[in-house]
Amino acid sequence: KGYRVDAMTDYAISYLNNRNTTDPFFLFISYIEPHHQNDRKQYEGPEGSKEKFKNFNLPKDIEALGGGDAEKEYADYLGCCNSLDHNVGRLIETLKANGEFENTIIIYTSDHGCHFKTRNRDLIKPGADDYKRSCHDGVIKTPLIIYGDNFKYGRVKNFVSLIDLPPTILKIAGINPSSEMQGTPIQDKLVNQDKNIAFIQISESIVGRAIRTDKFKYCVFDPSKNPWKDSYSDNYTPLYLYDLEKDPLETTNLINDSEYTNILKILNKEIIKQIFKYENKVCNII
Numbered sequence: 449k450g451y452r453v454d455a456m457t458d459y460a461i462s463y464l465n466n467r468n469t470t471d472p473f474f475l476f477i478s479y480i481e482p483h484h485q486n487d488r489k490q491y492e493g494p495e496g497s498k499e500k501f502k503n504f505n506l507p508k509d510i511e512a513l514g515g516g517d518a519e520k521e522y523a524d525y526l527g528c529c530n531s532l533d534h535n536v537g538r539l540i541e542t543l544k545a546n547g548e549f550e551n552t553i554i555i556y557t558s559d560h561g562c563h564f565k566t567r568n569r570d571l572i573k574p575g576a577d578d579y580k581r582s583c584h585d586g587v588i589k590t591p592l593i594i595y596g597d598n599f600k601y602g603r604v605k606n607f608v609s610l611i612d613l614p615p616t617i618l619k620i621a622g623i624n625p626s627s628e629m630q631g632t633p634i635q636d637k638l639v640n641q642d643k644n645i646a647f648i649q650i651s652e653s654i655v656g657r658a659i660r661t662d663k664f665k666y667c668v669f670d671p672s673k674n675p676w677k678d679s680y681s682d683n684y685t686p687l688y689l690y691d692l693e694k695d696p697l698e699t700t701n702l703i704n705d706s707e708y709t710n711i712l713k714i715l716n717k718e719i720i721k722q723i724f725k726y727e728n729k730v731c732n733i734i
């Protein structure tokens with residue numbers, strides 16, 4: 449009953465208040481918001497969101513690309529996010545009231561962002577609904593907040609991926625992650641200062657792979673593959689190259705710019721290495 453985020457939080461709080469407090473607990477809450485509603489193809493914040501957040505400012509990249517459908521949807525999107533903030537606060541207050549807050553590790557994250565139909569226009573057939581299936585920062589830069597244990601670093605700029613979370617949780621619990629697990633405990637990344645690079649897999653819009661470094665975003669794809677049926681390829685073609693220092697909003701694709709020929713050679717070697725590391729596949733960039 450009521451708004452879904454509120455209802456799911458009610459269930460979680462009921463669990464926290466009625467569980468056996470002599471045992472440790474692992475609670476996973478998969479809020480669907482701020483995802484758009486697939487059956488109605490729109491965002492739905494709590495009642496009154498359109499009025500409450502009507503004076504929004506669009507993210508700079510969305511604004512630079514013409515806004516897509518954000519002018520119509522963004523107020524409700526903010527309403528969804530505001531509801532999450534409020535309800536995570538309810539969970540924290542419950543933990544505090546139960547005397548468990550300081551002995552609890554909280555991880556807050558998301559699986560993807562949204563480009564509000566401003567990307568992939570040259571790849572997706574007219575009328576198709578694409579709002580997330582790209583390599584751009586608006587999609588791949590998701591929130592990650594970790595509170596508790598030895599996570600006392602403030603804001604850090606290290607690159608981490610969702611694949612790093614399982615070994616991170618195991619290490620928090622005092623368990624050594626299996627050597628067969630992909631991903632690196634975030635604790636180790638913060639101490640070792642690993643090279644800042646993120647590997648990205650893209651499906652449903654393209655069969656694509658990408659890497660993001662401090663300076664560049666590079667994406668390749670296989671136009672011969674069906675993105676709804678095929679998962680992998682042996683041969684990829686360059687698609688996007690962005691100079692993130694000069695163009696942080698990713699508005700200018702430099703894939704055919706001769707000034708970046710040597711950079712492309714370096715990035716080609718790196719993306720082939722990343723594909724082999726995570727997929728155990730040898731591929732070519734053609």
